[in-house]
Structures are given as structure tokens and as C-alpha cells.
Amino acid sequence: MIWVGALGNSIPANGGWAMAPGSTSSVTVADNWQGRFWGRTYCNFDSAGVGNCETGDCGGVLQCNGAGGVPPASLAEFNLGGAGGTDYYDVSFVDGFNVPITITPVGGAQPTPGNHYWCGVAGCGVDLNTNCPSALQQNDGSGRIVACKSACEAFNTDQYCCRGAYATPATCDPTTWPVNYASYFKSNCPDAYSYAYDDPTSTFTDSNANYSITFGPPGGSSGPTPTPTPGGGVTPTPTPIGNGxxxxxxxxxxxxxxxxxxxxxxxxxxxxxxxxxxxxxxxxxxxxxxxxxxxxxxxxxxxxxxxxxxxxxxxxxxxxxxxxxxxxxxxx
The missing domain is CATH 2.60.40.10 (Immunoglobulins)
Structure with a gap:
């Protein structure tokens, strides 16, 4: 089970809803929408939508209504309708990781061979909680790993948080950190942000597209929401491999x-x-x-x-x- 959170310059579905395993849900936002979605896990809410989540909680309510999620939480981020009508989207672990996320364009522009970040799939379906470094682990009362913190949240230093003297792409270099924790996230999920200035290998673009967000399973929870197949064509009898x-x-x-x-x-x-x-x-x-x-x-x-x-x-x-x-x- 995933409890989706949403925050942006307009707030879809009052900022939160529950999704059962294998279910899908659609929301509509403006062409120039800017915002984020995240998956909350291990939640309990009463009939009035009051309760709490082990990860990604937004004030103890089902509908976040303008509140953000408490880190660590994986984020699906969008900046739609930019210059020339370009959409920008990414999956970010800058605030840590709690559940796998992928963003898949549906329709929109055609992929360009050789340009991985145009019309590509952001994020990945890998559960990073399983092998999370011990210093970054967030555990529940039973000792279960429910999330993997960012180094910034775990240690709160200027160097890990890319602030102060380290607030530029040149000075915020994970290879100079006391421990390069960003490499854990990047090596396992290369198409997501592993730290604040990870833009060159983490930001994707498209235009005139819809987007499918897939939430994968954190350890011990239920499965992801299937990604819909792009429309616009017919599905003939399966073609055997070998025909080109x-x-x-x-x-x-x-x-x-x-x-x-x-x-x-x-x-x-x-x-x-x-x-x-x-x-x-x-x-x-x-x-x-x-x-x-x-x-x-x-x-x-x-x-x-x-x-x-x-x-x-x-x-x-x-x-x-x-x-x-x-x-x-x-x-x-």
C-alpha cells in the first residue's frame, strides 16, 4: 500500500490519497505546473483521514493540503511548460529514499537516439533500503529499515548539505566528502539525483507528454502501481522474435x-x-x-x-x- 503525497503551485486531490497494490490513479494539473509527488509508507489513518505514516508523513493527515513530506522521502519532481514548452522532470533522493520511483513519459515527443535524457525514464525500481549504509538507516520501533537518509539529514554539515562554502557545483563534490554516501544512491539508481548538484545525469526533458509515476515496493510492503502502455496504436497478434x-x-x-x-x-x-x-x-x-x-x-x-x-x-x-x-x- 502506498499513500501518495502531492505538493505544488496547485495541489492535486487535496495533496494526498491512498493506492492499493496494483491500482492506478490519474490526476490532472496545469500545463505549467510545478511540484512534487512522493510515496508515504506504513501509514494508519482513521475514517476522518487522521493518523500517521512511518515515512513521508505530512502532519498526520491523509490529505497533505500544502504540507510537504518529512524526509527521508523519494521525490518525483516536475517543472512543466518551461522555455519553448519543455517539461523538466526528475526523481530525487536529495531528501533521502523511502520507496522506489520511476517517471515514464506517455505520448509526447519522440525519443532521440543517443539522448538518454530526452523522453527517458527517470528514477529506477531498485529498493535502496535493503543495503542502506548503517549510518543512513532509518528504523522503526521493531528495527526494520523503513528509509535511507541523505548524508545531509544524517550529519547536517555544510559539506554534506551543499551549503555555505560548499554551495556551488564546483565546491559540492561528493568525491571530497569524508564518506561519499552519494555514490551509494548513484551507483544503484544512476537516473536519479543523489545530491543537490547532480543535475547533468538526473534531469530529464520532454514536451506535450503525460507522465506515469510508478511507486515500487519498499522492503516488506506491497507492490508498485503498473505503468500504463502508451495509446495511439492497435495491438495485433504477437510477432515472433526473428522478424527484424x-x-x-x-x-x-x-x-x-x-x-x-x-x-x-x-x-x-x-x-x-x-x-x-x-x-x-x-x-x-x-x-x-x-x-x-x-x-x-x-x-x-x-x-x-x-x-x-x-x-x-x-x-x-x-x-x-x-x-x-x-x-x-x-x-x-
Whole structure:
């Protein structure tokens, strides 16, 4: 279960609502909306919407009504309708991490091969609570790790918080910190902010798009909200791999694997990966095009030795949407 919080220059749904496992919810904001969403976890509310959350709490109420969430909390941030109609979006762990988040554009502009940050997927589905450094762990009364603090929150120094003499991109350098805690967040989730000046590898842009925010499961809680498939096409009979398409998946670490999808003789408009690790909830994510390998790629977490994953792809060819057959792979 996730209890969504929202804050911005207008406040969708009075700033908060509950989402059951596997459910979806839609909110509408202005084309120039600026704000954030976050997932609250381990909450209890009465029928009047009064209660509390273990993480991301906004004053003990279900509908935050203009209040922000208490760190540590993962953030999905938006600055819509900027110069030239450009939307800016990102997933940020500057305030710490409590639940995996991804932001996937739906519709909008076409991806540009080689530009990962144009129309790309921000964030990741990796649970960073599991291996959170001991100095950053936030535990509940039972000792369970419920969130992973930022170094700024944990130590409150100018250097870790990028303030005072360290308040510029040049002086706020995690490699000079007493301990480079930002590297834990960045190495596990490279498409999210790991510290305040992580802009070059964390800010994504698009235009005229809708956006799907997927909240993944923190340790011991329920699963993520599925990402909807972009519309605008038909879904014919699944096309077997071999008709101008090759695919695969390979282990990249003891807990991660990289899926790939490649076309021959034509270019896909988009590729969406659907995968289910045995015992977990299905994930639906947009893949990013890598010009170096001429492949669409996505790196997923949550694996262990012997994990079996079932996966398939949805792709666009010549304006039509197609589905592949399903495949299985076992993590070594």
C-alpha cells in the first residue's frame, strides 16, 4: 500500500490519497505546473483521514493540503511548460529514499537516439533500503529499515548539505566528502539525483507528454502501481522474435540484470518492457535507446541467484503498436 503525497503551485486531490497494490490513479494539473509527488509508507489513518505514516508523513493527515513530506522521502519532481514548452522532470533522493520511483513519459515527443535524457525514464525500481549504509538507516520501533537518509539529514554539515562554502557545483563534490554516501544512491539508481548538484545525469526533458509515476515496493510492503502502455496504436497478434527483432537479458550484478531489444532494418518509435520476477509484481517500464549498441536497454534490480523472470516487449513500428511473445530467463 502506498499513500501518495502531492505538493505544488496547485495541489492535486487535496495533496494526498491512498493506492492499493496494483491500482492506478490519474490526476490532472496545469500545463505549467510545478511540484512534487512522493510515496508515504506504513501509514494508519482513521475514517476522518487522521493518523500517521512511518515515512513521508505530512502532519498526520491523509490529505497533505500544502504540507510537504518529512524526509527521508523519494521525490518525483516536475517543472512543466518551461522555455519553448519543455517539461523538466526528475526523481530525487536529495531528501533521502523511502520507496522506489520511476517517471515514464506517455505520448509526447519522440525519443532521440543517443539522448538518454530526452523522453527517458527517470528514477529506477531498485529498493535502496535493503543495503542502506548503517549510518543512513532509518528504523522503526521493531528495527526494520523503513528509509535511507541523505548524508545531509544524517550529519547536517555544510559539506554534506551543499551549503555555505560548499554551495556551488564546483565546491559540492561528493568525491571530497569524508564518506561519499552519494555514490551509494548513484551507483544503484544512476537516473536519479543523489545530491543537490547532480543535475547533468538526473534531469530529464520532454514536451506535450503525460507522465506515469510508478511507486515500487519498499522492503516488506506491497507492490508498485503498473505503468500504463502508451495509446495511439492497435495491438495485433504477437510477432515472433526473428522478424527484424532480437532480444535478450544478461546479469550485470548479483542483484541486477539488463534487458535489451534490437531491431534490424527499421526503427522502433518506443519500446516498453514488461517483466515479472517470480514472487513479485509485474513491472512495466519504458526502455531507453543506446546509440552505441543500437539497442533499447533497461537495467532492473530485485534479482538473486536462481531468480526466474518472465518478460515481453511492446513496441511501435510505423505508427502501430505490437506485442512480442513472452520469454523466460534465470539469473545465474
Amino acid at each position: 527483432i532480437t532480444e535478450g537479458v544478461a546479469s550485470t550484478s548479483s542483484t541486477q540484470a539488463q534487458f535489451w531489444f534490437q531491431t534490424s532494418g527499421w526503427t522502433a518509435g518506443y519500446v516498453i518492457l514488461h517483466y515479472t520476477i517470480t514472487g513479485q509484481v509485474q513491472q512495466n517500464v519504458s526502455m531507453s535507446y543506446d546509440s552505441g549498441s543500437s539497442r533499447w536497454l533497461y537495467t532492473a534490480g530485485g534479482f538473486s541467484s536462481g531468480s526466474v523472470v518472465t518478460y515481453s516487449f511492446t513496441y511501435q513500428q510505423n505508427g502501430l503498436q505490437y506485442d512480442t511473445s513472452s520469454y523466460t530467463w534465470t539469473h545465474p
